[in-house]
Amino acid sequence: MSEDKQQPESAAAQVEAARRHAELADQISRHQFRYYVLDSPVVTDGEFDVLLNELAALERDWPALLTSNSPSQRVGGDFSTEFGSVEHAERMLSLDNAFSPEELAAWLERVARDAGGRVRWLTEVKIDGLAINLTYRHGKLVRAATRGDGQTGEDVTLNVRTIAEIPEQLRDDGGHDIPELVEVRGEIFFPLHAFAELNAQLVAAGKAPFANPRNSAAGSLRQKDPRITKTRKLSMLCHGIGARQGFEIESQSQAYERLRAWGLPISPHNLVVDTPAEVLQRVAYWGDHRHDVIHDIDGLVVKVDEIATQRRLGSTSRAPRWAIAYKYPPEEATTTLRDIAVNVGRTGRVTPFAVLEPVLVAGSTVSMATLHNASEVVRKGVLIGDTVVIRKAGDVIPEVLGPVADLRDGSERAFVMPTQCPECGTELKPMKEGDVDIRCPNARSCPAQLRERLYHLAGRGAFDIEGMGYEAAAALLKAGVVQDESDIFALTEADLIVAPLFRTKAGALSATGTKLLKNLEIQKQQPLWRVIVALSIRHVGPTAARALAQHFGRLAPDEGLAQLRLAGSDRSSEIVNGPDGLAGTPDDRGIAEVRGEATELLPVRSASIAEARESELAAVDGVGPTIAAAVVEWFGIGWHRAIINKWAAAGVRMQDEVTERAEQTLAGLSVVVTGSLITYSRDEAKAALLERGAKAAGSVSNKTAFVVVGTDPGSKYDKAIALKVPILDDAGFTVLLKDGPAAALKLARIGDQEAPAG
Numbered sequence: 001m002s003e004d005k006q007q008p009e010s011a012a013a014q015v016e017a018a019r020r021h022a023e024l025a026d027q028i029s030r031h032q033f034r035y036y037v038l039d040s041p042v043v044t045d046g047e048f049d050v051l052l053n054e055l056a057a058l059e060r061d062w063p064a065l066l067t068s069n070s071p072s073q074r075v076g077g078d079f080s081t082e083f084g085s086v087e088h089a090e091r092m093l094s095l096d097n098a099f100s101p102e103e104l105a106a107w108l109e110r111v112a113r114d115a116g117g118r119v120r121w122l123t124e125v126k127i128d129g130l131a132i133n134l135t136y137r138h139g140k141l142v143r144a145a146t147r148g149d150g151q152t153g154e155d156v157t158l159n160v161r162t163i164a165e166i167p168e169q170l171r172d173d174g175g176h177d178i179p180e181l182v183e184v185r186g187e188i189f190f191p192l193h194a195f196a197e198l199n200a201q202l203v204a205a206g207k208a209p210f211a212n213p214r215n216s217a218a219g220s221l222r223q224k225d226p227r228i229t230k231t232r233k234l235s236m237l238c239h240g241i242g243a244r245q246g247f248e249i250e251s252q253s254q255a256y257e258r259l260r261a262w263g264l265p266i267s268p269h270n271l272v273v274d275t276p277a278e279v280l281q282r283v284a285y286w287g288d289h290r291h292d293v294i295h296d297i298d299g300l301v302v303k304v305d306e307i308a309t310q311r312r313l314g315s316t317s318r319a320p321r322w323a324i325a326y327k328y329p330p331e332e333a334t335t336t337l338r339d340i341a342v343n344v345g346r347t348g349r350v351t352p353f354a355v356l357e358p359v360l361v362a363g364s365t366v367s368m369a370t371l372h373n374a375s376e377v378v379r380k381g382v383l384i385g386d387t388v389v390i391r392k393a394g395d396v397i398p399e400v401l402g403p404v405a406d407l408r409d410g411s412e413r414a415f416v417m418p419t420q421c422p423e424c425g426t427e428l429k430p431m432k433e434g435d436v437d438i439r440c441p442n443a444r445s446c447p448a449q450l451r452e453r454l455y456h457l458a459g460r461g462a463f464d465i466e467g468m469g470y471e472a473a474a475a476l477l478k479a480g481v482v483q484d485e486s487d488i489f490a491l492t493e494a495d496l497i498v499a500p501l502f503r504t505k506a507g508a509l510s511a512t513g514t515k516l517l518k519n520l521e522i523q524k525q526q527p528l529w530r531v532i533v534a535l536s537i538r539h540v541g542p543t544a545a546r547a548l549a550q551h552f553g554r555l556a557p558d559e560g561l562a563q564l565r566l567a568g569s570d571r572s573s574e575i576v577n578g579p580d581g582l583a584g585t586p587d588d589r590g591i592a593e594v595r596g597e598a599t600e601l602l603p604v605r606s607a608s609i610a611e612a613r614e615s616e617l618a619a620v621d622g623v624g625p626t627i628a629a630a631v632v633e634w635f636g637i638g639w640h641r642a643i644i645n646k647w648a649a650a651g652v653r654m655q656d657e658v659t660e661r662a663e664q665t666l667a668g669l670s671v672v673v674t675g676s677l678i679t680y681s682r683d684e685a686k687a688a689l690l691e692r693g694a695k696a697a698g699s700v701s702n703k704t705a706f707v708v709v710g711t712d713p714g715s716k717y718d719k720a721i722a723l724k725v726p727i728l729d730d731a732g733f734t735v736l737l738k739d740g741p742a743a744a745l746k747l748a749r750i751g752d753q754e755a756p757a758g
């Protein structure tokens with residue numbers, strides 16, 4: 001091992017190792033005090049673990065440094081004297097760690113060998129909270145204590161009694177199985193959604209927010225006044241058993257089943273697997289899904305499931321030998337918040353973002369993080385100059401979790417949201433009263449917004465125009481050759497040459513410029529939904545754009561939008577008398593009458609999206625009221641309509657091929673298919689309905705127009721009878737598709753009555 005290092009010539013190295021060891025031990029115990037006693041650490045867990053690992057490495061190299069009171073040999077740290085102290089009936093341990101799959105694989109192999117037989121592995125997510133020991137005597141909760149140093153913890157019984165998930169009395173489900181004594185171990189944690197809420201409340205009350213959910217859980221539990229704990233939304237999950245009398249178990253997973261039956265909370269994510277390969281699969285799975293649960297996960301815990309084997313393997317002074325925590329790479333780091341700047345987005349939304357001292361986290365250097373909006377800055381309680389905890393989770397944009405308030409020196413200052421657009425100087429304001437976001441109202445020509453819109457319009461999800469990225473968009477704006485996006489498809493060689501980016505030294509069109517002109521020409525023919533995406537209508541992404549394109553097939557009437565007066569709510573009345581804007585058909589009324597309901601008149605499809613009424617847009621599957629309102633609002637603005645006219649004049653596609661469109665005979669009808677049909681598969685039936693404008697609904701309500709019933713129908717059939725929804729068989733369905741609702745109605749059976757002969 002380290003024989004050579006202890007030779008006389010390395011005496012200097014030994015002295016240096018001892019000095020560093022003492023320094024680390026001191027730092028570590030100070031961090032432990034802040035973490036365990038004050039619930040207010042100043043470094044992240046990842047940063048703390050680096051110190052602890054360095055200490056352990058020194059002890060490996062210089063075994064003389066390893067003493068029994070080294071932090072590497074102890075559980076946790078000090079505990080406070082604010083609470084009464086409690087001896088645990090059985091010691092509470094920590095866990096050893098593995099930081100790589102190789103390390104874990106080696107551990108699994110060694111333990112299996114030491115266990116001397118086949119081992120079943122219990123895998124559990126590692127809940128990032130604080131350990132708790134619940135003592136139940138004859139089923140009654142008599143004491144709750146923190147882990148403390150493992151032997152002695154703090155008495156937090158009164159506080160724990162305020163946590164709803166923790167039963168005061170174990171449920172005896174009929175048997176005689178409530179033991180005389182059982183120590184139930186688990187983790188108290190703060191659900192993530194409640195963490196954000198709590199911090200906002202603390203800031204509003206003028207108090208320092210918590211840096212992360214784990215600290216908020218510890219801080220909330222360890223309140224002197226249990227009434228405060230009661231207001232915090234703490235939760236708990238069990239992950240172990242301590243001392244017990246009258247409770248015989250063979251495996252830990254089996255013990256969990258018993259605890260669950262008694263009413264104790266058990267994680268739904270525990271799983272017993274048979275092989276090391278499966279354990280590693282679980283590690284990989286939870287690595288990808290660590291943000292899919294309601295609490296923070298900092299690792300995966302692997303345990304030998306069988307109690308007899310656990311006992312045989314025993315434990316060290318600090319941790320059991322039969323369990324290990326696989327730790328995921330830290331996603332948090334602390335750094336300095338240098339400034340808060342604002343960005344103006346495509347829709348004019350002004351969003352503050354954090355300018356950070358660059359820091360390495362989760363494998364990449366982070367120097368900026370989102371802050372969403374001004375009230376978020378206030379809610380998080382961060383000040384410019386603060387040390388902040390940032391998190392970078394997977395591919396998600398880095399975020400600021402909160403400040404390390406204890407490191408403030410008084411020089412920090414609050415962020416003030418600018419009142420004018422940093423790019424065009426226009427006064428910023430909320431779009432509607434009560435909006436949290438403020439915007440630059442200069443939508444048409446604010447350079448920031450226009451640049452973003454051009455970039456979006458040329459993006460993969462829209463026209464997909466190669467050669468028009470940020471740089472090109474900025475160059476066109478700077479050269480003044482586009483006033484807004486309406487000019488894009490009319491750009492000529494003469495226009496492009498004005499911008500240095502598109503000009504050769506000799507003053508001719510550069511290769512970049514040639515390419516851009518060519519791509520603009522080709523991409524005009526993109527399908528309609530892409531054109532719709534390119535318009536930057538609020539809330540309209542690819543899904544809504546496809547739904548709109550599929551339903552209407554056409555963006556605007558052929559004659560253009562110039563004459564069409566489109567203004568807000570007046571619009572629907574105008575459109576009714578528009579090109580083919582009939583408000584309803586006799587057939588539609590027929591159905592309403594037969595069904596004895598005052599159904600509103602069912603609309604017929606308008607000729608184009610621009611002409612559609614808001615209610616008609618909202619009724620399109622995949623659109624809905626918010627998007628419908630945004631579409632109507634968008635078309636209500638003059639320069640928006642000019643974009644469409646100019647694009648159309650430049651040859652941009654305004655309609656999809658219409659040949660394959662079936663007549664919309666079932667527009668707006670909701671039809672449910674249940675059981676198996678003879679003439680159509682389920683998917684074919686659904687497609688046939690959608691093609692004709694109907695909605696293929698999943699459940700029956702009194703809005704359902706027809707229920708089509710095949711063989712072996714389910715409960716939907718009974719519901720249709722109860723609600724007197726017209727029921728069609730195979731033949732009736734064929735008629736519905738071929739001849740429309742009125743004809744089908746004649747064949748329908750309604751309620752208990754027999755189907756009319758026909």
Ligand SMILES: NC(=O)c1ccc[n+]([C@@H]2O[C@H](COP(=O)([O-])OP(=O)(O)OC[C@H]3O[C@@H](n4cnc5c(N)ncnc54)[C@H](O)[C@@H]3O)[C@@H](O)[C@H]2O)c1
Binds near residue numbers: 034130131
């Ligand atoms: N930031 C700081 O200043 C600071 C200071 C001290 C400690 N810490 C952090 O605290 C942790 C060390 O504390 P530790 O000794 O509690 O070790 P640990 O958190 O690595 O592992 C042991 C604990 O995991 C918990 N746990 C969660 N889910 C579990 C499950 N399914 N099964 C079993 N146990 C489960 C238990 O409470 C157990 O006590 C490290 O993450 C360290 O970074 C941070």
Ligand SMILES: [Zn+2]
Binds near residue numbers: 440
């Ligand atoms: Zn602006």
